[in-house]
Amino acid sequence: MERPGRLLLQSELRVRNAAYDVSLSRSLLIWKRRTSSPVYHPFRPRFCVPLFRRRPDPGVCHSVPVSEIISVREEEEENGSRQRDDGSWKKIREREGKDCRQAFTVLYVERCRQHRWRCAEVTFTCSDEAVCQHWVSSIREQLASNTSRPKHLLVYINPYGGKRQGKRIYEQKVAPLFTQAGISTSVIVTEYANHARDHLKMEAELKKFDGVVCVGGDGMFSEIIHGLIWRTQIDCGVDPNSPEEALSPCSLRIGIIPAGSTDCICFASVGTNDPVTSALHIIVGDSQPLDVCSVHHNNMFLRYSVSLLGYGFYGDVLSDSERKRWMGPARYDFSGLKMFLTHHYYEGTVSYLPAKGIIGTPRDATRCRSGCVICQHNGQLNSERSEKYEMDEASDSESSGEWRTIRGKFLAINAASMSCACPRSPKGLSPAAHLADGTTDLILVRKCSRFNFLRHLLRHTSKDDQFDLTFIEVHRVRRFRFMPRHCQSDSDLELDLHENSKRQIFSQICKDHPACGCAPAYSSWNCDGEILTHTGIDVRVHGQLIKLFARGIEELPVFEDLSNPCAI
Numbered sequence: 342m343e344r345p346g347r348l349l350l351q352s353e354l355r356v357r358n359a360a361y362d363v364s365l366s367r368s369l370l371i372w373k374r375r376t377s378s379p380v381y382h383p384f385r386p387r388f389c390v391p392l393f394r395r396r397p398d399p400g401v402c403h404s405v406p407v408s409e410i411i412s413v414r415e416e417e418e419e420n421g422s423r424q425r426d427d428g429s430w431k432k433i434r435e436r437e438g439k440d441c442r443q444a445f446t447v448l449y450v451e452r453c454r455q456h457r458w459r460c461a462e463v464t465f466t467c468s469d470e471a472v473c474q475h476w477v478s479s480i481r482e483q484l485a486s487n488t489s490r491p492k493h494l495l496v497y498i499n500p501y502g503g504k505r506q507g508k509r510i511y512e513q514k515v516a517p518l519f520t521q522a523g524i525s526t527s528v529i530v531t532e533y534a535n536h537a538r539d540h541l542k543m544e545a546e547l548k549k550f551d552g553v554v555c556v557g558g559d560g561m562f563s564e565i566i567h568g569l570i571w572r573t574q575i576d577c578g579v580d581p582n583s584p585e586e587a588l589s590p591c592s593l594r595i596g597i598i599p600a601g602s603t604d605c606i607c608f609a610s611v612g613t614n615d616p617v618t619s620a621l622h623i624i625v626g627d628s629q630p631l632d633v634c635s636v637h638h639n640n641m642f643l644r645y646s647v648s649l650l651g652y653g654f655y656g657d658v659l660s661d662s663e664r665k666r667w668m669g670p671a672r673y674d675f676s677g678l679k680m681f682l683t684h685h686y687y688e689g690t691v692s693y694l695p696a697k698g699i700i701g702t703p704r705d706a707t708r709c710r711s712g713c714v715i716c717q718h719n720g721q722l723n724s725e726r727s728e729k730y731e732m733d734e735a736s737d738s739e740s741s742g743e744w745r746t747i748r749g750k751f752l753a754i755n756a757a758s759m760s761c762a763c764p765r766s767p768k769g770l771s772p773a774a775h776l777a778d779g780t781t782d783l784i785l786v787r788k789c790s791r792f793n794f795l796r797h798l799l800r801h802t803s804k805d806d807q808f809d810l811t812f813i814e815v816h817r818v819r820r821f822r823f824m825p826r827h828c829q830s831d832s833d834l835e836l837d838l839h840e841n842s843k844r845q846i847f848s849q850i851c852k853d854h855p856a857c858g859c860a861p862a863y864s865s866w867n868c869d870g871e872i873l874t875h876t877g878i879d880v881r882v883h884g885q886l887i888k889l890f891a892r893g894i895e896e897l898p899v900f901e902d903l904s905n906p907c908a909i
């Protein structure tokens with residue numbers, strides 16, 4: 342909890358019918374009831390907790406970090422009652438007695454269950470107009486001095502993502518909050534796939550904006566980052582296609598208003614997929630760096646990924662589900678069940694460069710949370726190393742034997758650059774993965790029985806460790822490559838040429854006759870919900886390449902906080 346610091350203002354004001362000592366510093370707004378008898382808080386406390394967890398608030402004292410004030414509004418007097426700036430009537434004067442003539446309302450962030458944020462408000466009244474004015478202008482000054490808050494945003498809405506609610510969600514839940522916070526917007530409702538990406542690449546006047554807002558799902562977010570990363574590289578004179586180039590970080594932050602089917606990037610970086618919570622994180626100007634993987638095939642750029650790169654099971658689920666878009670988000674469950682029953686495995690070679698010198702492993706009990714020290718430490722390490730080791734990792738370390746290689750039969754090969762937590766699996770594919778540590782967790786699910794695979798899948802939804810199974814291995818890596826068996830070099834394939842040719846014939850037959858039960862030769866990659874056109878890929882993590890309007894998942898509040906500034 343922050344300490345209040347030097348006071349800018351201190352007055353006795355009224356909240357409803359009670360007198361409060363109200364103070365403002367650069368960091369906190371505090372209002373404390375002027376009474377000696379302990380009473381229960383008449384409003385909701387700062388954290389909305391269930392009644393059974395509420396405690397008597399000794400001095401009825403509230404504090405709000407100035408950084409979490411959304412806006413301040415003067416209540417205007419008219420015809421004996423007061424009118425809000427937004428026009429809705431509010432009879433404050435009648436309620437509070439004739440001496441209370443001036444009022445202002447502070448809107449601020451209030452935390453609710455499951456990482457949700459809401460906009461709460463408190464109205465202060467006082468008899469002196471000058472005092473009231475002074476309070477309003479002081480709070481506004483403090484808000485204006487916060488340079489991390491966006492003032493102008495470029496908003497892209499996918500009207501067809503998820504349950505096709507993107508436009509309604511933005512107009513009803515988000516736009517009114519932006520207006521209250523004094524944020525101006527330029528809104529584009531996309532008319533076709535890749536509209537947002539191409540607009541960002543070629544047309545958008547990015548200098549006019551402090552950030553980009555994506556209303557949609559993970560696929561829509563993917564469009565936004567492709568446009569923004571490409572544009573940034575061109576502006577910085579970096580070749581966006583080269584697998585060996587150090588990419589330039591994007592300066593504009595991206596806000597995600599979740600309106601898709603999985604919304605894993607929003608869920609894993611905020612802790613919930615709630616549009617109002619996301620809008621408030623944008624308004625207060627949060628910033629959360631994010632790792633981005635670049636994916637190449639034979640030195641040709643394919644795509645970027647920030648969440649899941651999945652071959653085998655998740656690739657097959659996605660390919661199958663694309664034909665069932667009409668089912669909405671339920672398509673993933675249908676195709677998931679189908680692919681689970683189909684139980685295909687795939688052969689290939691995975692090579693990877695383990696992440697050395699970093700803190701953390703994929704089996705840690707600690708989680709990436711707001712202000713994560715592991716992301717800070719490893720991020721710093723990465724930026725120090727990037728210049729020095731850029732070429733080493735691409736060539737020297739390979740020849741010096743740092744690369745490790747695994748050949749085998751796999752049900753799934755997954756790379757999770759973040760936890761990939763989502764409502765289907767609140768802990769995610771790799772629960773200990775970090776948003777911004779410059780690594781990805783490479784999860785190999787070797788061929789196993791359906792029963793064992795089900796055990797693994799089920800553990801994504803329980804407390805049990807999904808990696809604690811003999812057929813699973815997981816490595817934290819900076820870079821990896823995959824080569825499906827049918828693409829391997831002649832020398833590799835010569836070993837079992839006869840068997841291979843038999844398999845290729847079978848794979849054709851099996852595509853035509855899926856019921857025959859033979860595994861097809863290859864799957865496809867699911868890259869953040871998009872299917873890649875190639876199967877042999879080279880993946881490299883670019884630490885903290887982009888930034889979100891988020892702060893990572895907050896630890897649950899500790900109510901016994903002894904550093905409560907009200908106690909000072």
Ligand SMILES: CCCCCCCCCCCCC/C=C/[C@@H](O)[C@H](CO)NC(=O)CCCCCCCCCCCCCCC
Pocket residue numbers: 558559560602603604605648649655658659673674677678681761763765766769770795798799801802867868869870871
């Ligand atoms: C028995 C229940 C097991 C539940 C296991 C749940 C594991 C779920 C893990 C989800 C990980 C999502 C990673 C995020 C990927 C996104 O970049 C991408 C774009 O939005 N989404 C998907 O590809 C969408 C991928 C959606 C995958 C859904 C998989 C559903 C599996 C269902 C298996 C049913 C077996 C039932 C046997 C009786």
Ligand SMILES: Nc1ncnc2c1ncn2[C@@H]1O[C@H](COP(=O)(O)OP(=O)(O)OP(=O)(O)O)[C@@H](O)[C@H]1O
Pocket residue numbers: 498499500501502503504530531532533534535536556557558559560561562564600601602603604605870
């Ligand atoms: N106007 C549009 N018409 C058709 N497709 C669009 C349009 N705008 C964007 N798209 C595409 O729609 C695809 C899916 O969008 P989105 O990610 O918003 O929803 P989703 O797939 O339901 O959710 P998730 O990605 O979270 O699973 C994206 O790949 C995006 O490129």
Ligand SMILES: [Ca+2]
Pocket residue numbers: 632757758759774775776777778779780781
């Ligand atoms: Ca990471």
